[in-house]
Ligand code: C2E
């Protein structure tokens with residue numbers, strides 16, 4: 170099969186630099202059998218060509234005595250050029266002294282004029298080229314011990330060398346395993362390693378026709394350079410299928426980010442950075458397994474970098490605002506204020522108001538969420554205390570706890586400290602954890618939730634019905650409140666199926682003996698329907714949007730009348 174990969178197959182380009190035409194012709198004749206030959210008639214012309222269209226030269230054959238710029242001058246200029254200094258040079262001379270001088274300057278070898286032994290010349294060229302390519306590679310010729318794929322350094326070096334001699338169009342692919350850290354955490358490193366091997370093998374198997382080279386970079390990230398393919402969908406589907414079928418302790422799901430047909434002069438690392446941006450973008454999005462990099466993504470990634478950079482300032486300057494949205498108990502005739510949910514907003518000094526949907530998923534993907542959540546918890550707790558002091562009335566507030574927070578071993582201590590600092594009881598600061606977090610990491614989450622409950626915290630399962638928890642799992646979950654996912658409320662009046670699901674979920678809650686909070690309730694008729702079905706608590710625009718603390722006080726005051 171005609172594969173792109175073989176480094177031995179293509180003709181390398183060599184440059185002959187000599188001011189005498191007869192010498193150029195003779196040497197050219199010899200070398201043309203093995204190489205593509207480029208000519209320059211002095212050092213200056215060679216220098217210009219190397220910086221211009223002749224970027225992929227494997228060897229220079231250099232005469233020393235030439236007008237304009239002689240061979241010595243060219244060698245020392247090349248030595249100062251980071252990119253060009255790695256091109257090996259063979260000096261062509263008839264003087265012993267010049268040989269020594271040029272080797273000292275950095276030439277790799279020499280050929281003596283006149284050129285009467287073509288085989289010797291060819292052999293020397295071949296040896297020098299091989300040696301030079303190997304030394305660049307040798308520095309990084311390690312294979313990844315776990316998967317047997319190449320290492321990142323080798324991978325990039327290989328691509329640079331292969332591309333210098335090849336022109337077909339290629340794509341950069343980045344693969345990442347969803348929630349790989351959980352595999353390690355739950356099943357141990359050995360299982361983790363075997364998952365990596367399985368992924369590496371599957372990638373090679375499915376992409377083998379098109380793959381040029383692949384490597385593993387960080388723990389669970391794989392890079393693949395492929396000959397261009399328009400549509401990767403069937404390949405990715407095949408990969409998922411193979412990984413899904415493999416029996417084992419956990420399901421493996423891969424995400425792919427792809428940067429297609431990059432310009433040849435674009436740095437290899439940059440192409441893979443872009444593919445990675447595309448890949449990161451669909452992290453946590455269960456509906457997508459492939460993302461292609463495009464300009465919109467580029468703009469978005471710039472925006473994201475900005476947000477990441479500004480987090481510390483935002484905390485220091487109190488640009489993060491905590492809003493409160495009331496939850497009402499509707500079991501009696503007049504709705505009664507039951508609690509509130511704390512929701513963050515970012516009042517950015519230059520970018521304006523940013524909604525959490527634009528930065529929470531981003532901060533979840535890089536761990537910054539812990540800082541931000543901690544800030545929200547503190548602010549919410551201190552607000553509860555202020556209201557207690559002002560009204561002698563306790564409004565319980567739920568805060569959102571991200572799935573990332575769950576893995577923080579100091580979570581419990583952090584929350585305890587916040588309570589103590591504000592003289593609050595654990596029942597006053599409730600914790601909302603999204604259902605999909607349970608599905609991702611059932612064991613850890615169950616343990617953490619259990620111990621939080623043991624110390625008095627109330628756990629609300631957020632967005633219930635959006636995740637993947639099985640009925641079997643639900644019955645064993647340690648929760649105190651079930652929050653119905655907003656989309657059921659939205660669709661309830663439009664389709665019968667959603668209505669049936671709401672009924673079912675309310676039944677499940679009854680079985681578990683926990684109350685149901687319906688959020689996103691905007692109309693009276695939604696409220697009535699939910700009430701008829703037995704839902705006890707309502708949150709939504711029908712009562713109020715999330716509002717700043719001072720505006721929230723109207724709800725407290727109304728309650729106290
Ligand atoms: P969530 O926890 O499910 O919060 C409910 C979202 O629904 C809020 O959006 C709220 O403003 C919105 N909402 C409430 N009532 C209605 C309604 O009647 N109609 C409609 N259309 N929407 C309504 P928001 O504030 O934009 O927050 C979005 C998500 O961001 C939250 O979803 C939560 O997952 C996350 N989030 C917000 N604040 C925090 C935080 O402090 N920490 C963490 N980790 N996540 C947060």
Ligand code: CA
Nearest residue numbers: 510569601631
């Ligand atoms: Ca929530």
Ligand code: CA
Nearest residue numbers: 631632652688
């Ligand atoms: Ca929710």
